[in-house]
Amino acid sequence: MLSSSDNELLTKVGPGTPMGSMMREYWMPAMVSTELPAPDCDPVRVLLLGERFIAFRDSSGKVGMLAAQCPHRGASLFFGRNEEGGLRCVYHGWKFDVSGRCLDMPNEPIESNFKDKVRARSVPVVERGGLVWAYLGSQEEPPPLPALEFFDEELSETRSINVFQINCNWLQALEGDIDTSHFGFLHVGHLGNDAAPEGTFLRHMLEDRAPRYKVVDTEFGSSYGAYRPAGSDEETYWRIAHYLFPFYTMIPTGLLGSSKTVTARVPLDDEHTMVYLATADEVPSDLAIGAETYENLRLLPNTTDWHGRFRSARTLDNDxxxxxxxxxSGRSFTGLDSVPLEDRAMTESMGPVLDRGGEHLGSSDVMVIRVRRRILRALRTFVDSGELPPGANEPDLYRQRSGGVVLPTGADWLAATQGLRDGTEEPTTDPALAAGV
Amino acid sequence: MLSSSDNELLTKVGPGTPMGSMMREYWMPAMVSTELPAPDCDPVRVLLLGERFIAFRDSSGKVGMLAAQCPHRGASLFFGRNEEGGLRCVYHGWKFDVSGRCLDMPNEPIESNFKDKVRARSVPVVERGGLVWAYLGSQEEPPPLPALEFFDEELSETRSINVFQINCNWLQALEGDIDTSHFGFLHVGHLGNDAAPEGTFLRHMLEDRAPRYKVVDTEFGSSYGAYRPAGSDEETYWRIAHYLFPFYTMIPTGLLGSSKTVTARVPLDDEHTMVYLATADEVPSDLAIGAETYENLRLLPNTTDWHGRFRSARTLDNDxxxxxxxxxSGRSFTGLDSVPLEDRAMTESMGPVLDRGGEHLGSSDVMVIRVRRRILRALRTFVDSGELPPGANEPDLYRQRSGGVVLPTGADWLAATQGLRDGTEEPTTDPALAAGV
Amino acid sequence: MLSSSDNELLTKVGPGTPMGSMMREYWMPAMVSTELPAPDCDPVRVLLLGERFIAFRDSSGKVGMLAAQCPHRGASLFFGRNEEGGLRCVYHGWKFDVSGRCLDMPNEPIESNFKDKVRARSVPVVERGGLVWAYLGSQEEPPPLPALEFFDEELSETRSINVFQINCNWLQALEGDIDTSHFGFLHVGHLGNDAAPEGTFLRHMLEDRAPRYKVVDTEFGSSYGAYRPAGSDEETYWRIAHYLFPFYTMIPTGLLGSSKTVTARVPLDDEHTMVYLATADEVPSDLAIGAETYENLRLLPNTTDWHGRFRSARTLDNDxxxxxxxxxSGRSFTGLDSVPLEDRAMTESMGPVLDRGGEHLGSSDVMVIRVRRRILRALRTFVDSGELPPGANEPDLYRQRSGGVVLPTGADWLAATQGLRDGTEEPTTDPALAAGV
Known part of the structure; x- marks a missing residue:
């Protein structure tokens, strides 16, 4: 249960809100690079934390994101001409480059010099790993991008990224990622306890669907280890996963040390979130997050409107x-035929912004509780001190790995997995045991 | 004319409002039983006084209505599995019975005992007369159902019930029921004064479309008698009808003493009302509320959304x-081809919640005025004293009958009709005279 | 840039707002006469300054506009019968004439005399020049209609009027009319500087797209002259245009002294505006406002809903x-194939009601600035003194003309054009030079 004021603090991200201001201090995925396929292509409407931008790729291939309204009299730059190194508003011909500088103001007498006094609001933009990243923060010089392993060049072969829009607040979507006990029901509730081969991670999960939890705060956010017997009293199966500021998670699917997976829950506005779900893993994983499960979202072709990107044809409106x-019949626990669809059904059915006043949190929710507190604490420090929030200027904090591992019962989960979590150690578990979860 | 604050008092019925709180002290029709056709059938979204419920029929056939959001973390129970004596939320497998008790909480360690500490909000439900009734009130032990004659078993052959949703506040819909003078225009305005045989009730109405009124407060609400000559100075035709707390009416169609008719105007929310229009009468009545007139509402197949039940294809949007x-041409006074469609056109065209500040009430509106005052007075008593409102725990008050009767001019309408109204006396009027009105 | 409070003052026009009250003191175009094609035809829903009316043409051909809600109990008069000299509400048969007088109240006993105590709200209406005009003001006796030349009988042969609804506030639509420098970009940005024959007005505009401005306040509102060289240093091409209280403009297209053009931007509500664009000119003008450009708006057939009149199929929703x-490719500067479509794209893309806090106004915006100040000043005087605002009772102030003219460089633009502007002098410029602009 969360007070209504804390709930508001955590969920509202528009300009001027505390959470919105803190989030803006981080680089954020704003688009997929292919949305702007070529120099001088059509501009695209992009919503980010409740702000409206027009994104374009200039003649040299550089991406710009300008505030949607022309600084002159407010016409939308969406209708602009993308030409010769800038976007030209068609109302009076004012032309801006990706940095917001006015290159031409042909309806004003030259001697007025007005051109040099006007700038379009623009935000720093870089492209990395197939995404367009934007920085809406207060630092004169933007910080480095988070050093997420997913973006390392050598991962390219096993790398995949799935992007889709969901119709609810970012936080309730994220909370589903750090709540591992739902896996045994929402996603595999139709499987009997012996549906997977002995010794596999999935078998451990099916045999004990009420794991215990350890949670810990970290420099980058919070981590948990959910544990249960691994077939005998001597061994314990651990699912280790992370929350990273401000809206990232690394889920415990796959093999700890092998899987490089990260999810970003980027708010378009308070009631719509763009999900970037990136995976890179040499171990095949066909159950939880295989590519075919995303096909079942049935994404619609993008349209030009503010909420028209990466929308699913399957929505709460059609159940x-x-x-x-x-x-x-029990063929499916949910009647929904893919993992992300099941997750969406749960989080979107809570309403656009869940009022958390009616919750009853149990021991399986310790990570949810921990993360809310972690964010609220950072938020208060940020508001009081004005200092940069955790990780905003510490890119290397983001080199984390998540996944499953079997440890001797009684082992210290953090000490024993240090190298697997920071990528300095190779996993020794047979990858076949982790496949399919 | 009603002050804006009184209007708000009467029309707002959400949780915590005075009218909403008072209305909750009564049993309310919430569904038609056939909406839940069999044990373990699909759950149904039900809106009632602005609250969201998921209704289901359990394995034993019992109906439950649970608050839509799972008490755990707010996922909608609509997506739940209806199985073995309860509804199981698919997020973490929590299972609730019709009383809201948690039967199973499989993602929590057994020793946590959390299962016994959590309840889903549920409301008492009974089925009677083809309807599902819900009680949202404050009494530990719900009161008995109102003893409406309509629900007596022996009426089954002549009993019919029509259910449809309208797009406006409950009060303006109800006010149409207690406003008999509109009958002569809205419904039969195209008929000449001699369009009905001499001596019939309809003929009396056609010959004098401006009846006089007597109104009186009663224990169950208010009653009126609208009167006009019955073909001569010696006899007077009376139309006697009732308002019964909190949202029932008995309209004056048919023969007093023979007709058992009742209408409930149950708020789904402030701007949508479910109408339950029940009739039982051995005297055929083909003009005002015959079954074919409901066919003209052209009800759409129910859908699963909150406002998707018993909707008409004919709406204000398509005039x-x-x-x-x-x-x-005069073939019809209104161009609308059924009585309930005519009533809906008038009440829905007033807007979702009529602002009554611009009204001009005449002598034909005495019953409307009386009922508003009756409700406001009860509302103030209820708020001040906390005592149960009129009739909430007095089921037998609801054994009333309404309809038309011819009395000697000058007779005391109440004394002369006591037995006909309370069902202890048989009507002596030739039923043929009342047919068709 | 405009403060948020001044912006609100200028843009909000509902009942009781300062701007709404001031605007109501003027006659306003409310409909096209052909919307009510014959006596006793179907009534029409009309929105005006946020107020809802039902318009009808009575048996004698007179047009009435009554408040939409029946004064009795609020049913919509839209469903009324238009019969024998009045509109009869079908609920209880009350019948009103065009003046709002109750002609019949058949559900009330005659002796109640209630009929003479009730009036429907009606507004004075006249028909002129193919339009239905309404007066919503405070004067007992409405002032005369503005003596716009467009409505003079002798203009009938060259007269045309185009009506269309736009989805934004009236003021941002009007500001496009008094902002001549956008012409060189939005409408002819694809034309090279030599695309028009030497000596033509269009050639002057193409050769210098950054005109200078003179602005002046007048009794009727404000006027501007935008000037630039007319092919040599000796001659100057002036585009002279007007703002007239409360929502009229006369744009500078065509030949000053010949063109009688006027545009009214009539608010339906704060976010929808009906544009009446009237022209009368013996000089053909095929570029800017020719009839074919209106075909490209692709107006939809009128429907009966409040916003259903003169809607375009092309909207912001479909870019x-x-x-x-x-x-x-440069075939078009905008990709939009008509002048009014280009104007709409700019003004509607600003949002329903532009927040002017982010503007950067240059020297080309002096007329926009001047007009806002002119209206704000009049508004304050009106609120403080209660006196009629400028022109409200001075019909002859509206006999103005606008257009282009070539003057010797250095000439006093106002003195030199007095007769051309007030219609007392014939233009001497070759009309061919003005054609097509």
């Missing part, structure tokens, strides 16, 4: 096309 | 498919 | 069907 017969 | 040519 | 390929 996510639930198949009640499949649910009733 | 209720008015036929202007029929109206112009 | 006005911009042709990016045409824009990219």
């Amino acid at each position: 996510f096309e639930i198949d009640r017969e499949a649910q009733r | 209720f498919e008015i036929d202007r040519e029929a109206q112009r | 006005f069907e911009i042709d990016r390929e045409a824009q990219r």
Whole structure:
């Protein structure tokens, strides 16, 4: 249960809100690079934390994001001409480059010099790992990008990224990522306890669907280890995962030390979130986050409107096309035929912004509770001190790995997994045991 | 004319409002039983006084209505599995029975005992007369159902019930029921004064469309008698009808003493109302509320959304498919081809919640005025004293009958009709005279 | 840049707002006469300054506009019968004439005399020049109609009027009319400087797209002269245009002294505006406001809803069907294929009501600035003194003309054009030079 004021603090991200201001101090994925396929291509409407931008790729291939309204009299730059190194508003011909500088102001007498006094609001933009990143923060010189392993060049072969928009607040979407106990129900509730081979991670999960938890705060956010017996009293199966400021998670699917996975829950506005779900792992994983599960989201072709990007045809309005017969027969626990669809059904069915006043949190929710507190504490420090929030200027904090591991029962989960979590140690577990979870 | 604050008092019914709180002290029709056709069938979204419920029929056939959001972390129970005596949330597998008790909490360690500490909000439900009734009130032990004659078993052959949703506040819908003078215009304005046989009730109405009124407060609400000559100075035709707390009416159609009719105007929220229109009468009545007139509402198949039940294809958005040519030619007074459609056109065209500040009430509106005052007075008593409002715990008050009767001019309408109104006396009027009104 | 409070003052026009009250003191175009094609035809829903009216043409051909809600109990008069000299509400048969007088109240006993105590709210209406004009002001006796030359009988042959609804506030639409420098970009940005024959007005504009401005306040509002060289240093091409209280403009297209053009930007509500664009000119003008450019708005057939009149199929939602390929290739500057479509794209893309806090106004915006100040000053006087605002009772102030003219460089623009502007002098410029602009 969260007080209504704390809930508001955590969920509202528009300009001027505390959470919005703190989030703006971080680089954020804003688009997929292919949304701007070529120099001088059509501009694109982009919503980010409740702000409206027009994104364009200039003649040299550089991406710019300008505030949507022309600084002159407010016409939308969306209708602008993307030409010769800048975007030209068609109302009076004012032309801006990616940095917001006015290159031309042809309806004003030259002697007025007005051109040099006007700038379009623009935000720093870089492209990395197939994404367009934007910085909306207060630092004169933007910090470095977070050094997420996913973006390392050598990962390119096993790398995949799935992007989709969801119709609810960023926080309730993120809370699903750090709540591992739902896996045993929402995603595999239809499987019997012996549905997976002995010794596999999945088998451990099916045999004990009420794991215990350890949680800890870290420099980058918070981590948890959810544990249960690994087939015997001597061994324990640990699922280790992270929350990283401000909106990232690394989920415990796959093999700890091998999987480089990260999810970003980027708010478009308070009620819409763009999910960037990136994976890189040499160990195949076909159950939870395989590519085919994303096909079942049935993404619609992008349209030009503010909420028109990476939308699913399956929404709360059509009950996510639930198949009640499949649910009733037990072929599926949910009647929904993919993991991300199941996650969306739960989080979007909470309403656009969940009022957390009616919650009853149990021992399986310790990580959810921990993360809320971690963010609230950082938020208060940020508001009081004005100092940069955790990780905003510490890119290397983001070199974390998550996943599953079997440890001797009684081992210190953090000490024993240090190298697997920071990528300095190779996993020794047979990858086949982790496949399919 | 009603002050804006009184209007708000009467029309707002959400949780915590005075009218909403008072209304909750009564049993309310919430659904038609056939909406839950069999044990373990699909759950249904139900809106009631602005609250969201998921209704389901359990394995034993019992109906439950649970607050829509799971008490755990707020996922909608609509996506739940209806299985083995309870509804199981698919997020973490928590399972609740119709009383809200948590039967299973499989993602929590057994020793946590958390299962016994959590309840889903549920409301008492009973089925009677083909309807599902819900009680949202404050009494530990719900009161008995109102003893409406309509629900007596022996009425089954002549019993019919029509249910449809309208897009406006409950009060303006109800006010149409207690405003008998509109009958002569809205419903039969196209008929000449001699369009009905001499001596019939309809003929009396056509010959004098400006009846006089007597109104009186009663224990159950208020009653009126609208009167006019019955073909001569010696006899007077009376239309006697009732308002019963909190949202019932008994309209004056048919023969007093024979007709058992009742209408409930149940708020889904402030701007949508479910109408339950129940009739039982051995005297055929083909004009005002015959079954075919409901066919003209052209109800759409129910959908699963909050406002998707018993919706008409004819709405204010399509002008209720008015036929202007029929109206112009005089074939119809309104161009609308059924009584309930005419009533809806008037009440919905007032807007979602009528601002009553611009009204001009005449002598034909005495019952409307009386009922508002009756409710406001009860509301003030309820708020001040906390005592149960009129009739909430007095089921037998609801054994009333309404309808038309011819009395000697000058007779005391109340004394003369006591037995006909309370069902202890059989009508002596020839039923043929009342047919068709 | 405008403060948020001044912006609100200028843009809000609902009942009781300062700007709404001031605007109501003027006659306003409310409909096109052909919307009510014949006596006793179907009534029409009309929105004006946020107020809802039902317009009808009575048996004698007279037009009435009554407040939409029946004064009795608020049913909409839209469903009324238009019959024998009045509109009859079908609820209880109350019948009103065009003046709001109750002609019949058949559900009330005659002796109640209530009929004479009730009036429907009606507003004075006249028809002139193919339009229905309404007066919503405070004067007992409405003032005369503004004596716009457009409505003179003798203009009938060259007269045309185009009406369309736009989805934004009236003021941002009007500001586009008094901002002549956008012409060189938005409308002719694809033309080279030598695209028009030497000596033509268009050639002067293409050769110098950054005109200088003179602005002046007048009794009727404000006027500007935008000037630039007319092919040599000796001659100057002036574009002279006007703002007239409360929502009229006369744009500088065509030949000063010949063109009788006027545009009214009539608010339906704060976010929707009906544009009446009237022209009368013997000099053909095929570029800017020719009839074919209106065809490209693709107006939809009128529907009966409040916003259903004169709507375009091309809206912000479909990006006005911009042709990016045409824009990219330079065949068109905007990719939009007509002048009014280009204007709409700019003004509607500012949002429903532009927040003017982010503007950067240059020397080309002096007329925009001047007009805002002129209105704000009048508004303050009106609020403080209660006196009629400028022109409200001075019809002859509206006999103005606008257009282009070539004057000797250095001439006093106002003195030199007095007769051309007030219609007492014939233009001497070759009309061919003005054609097409």
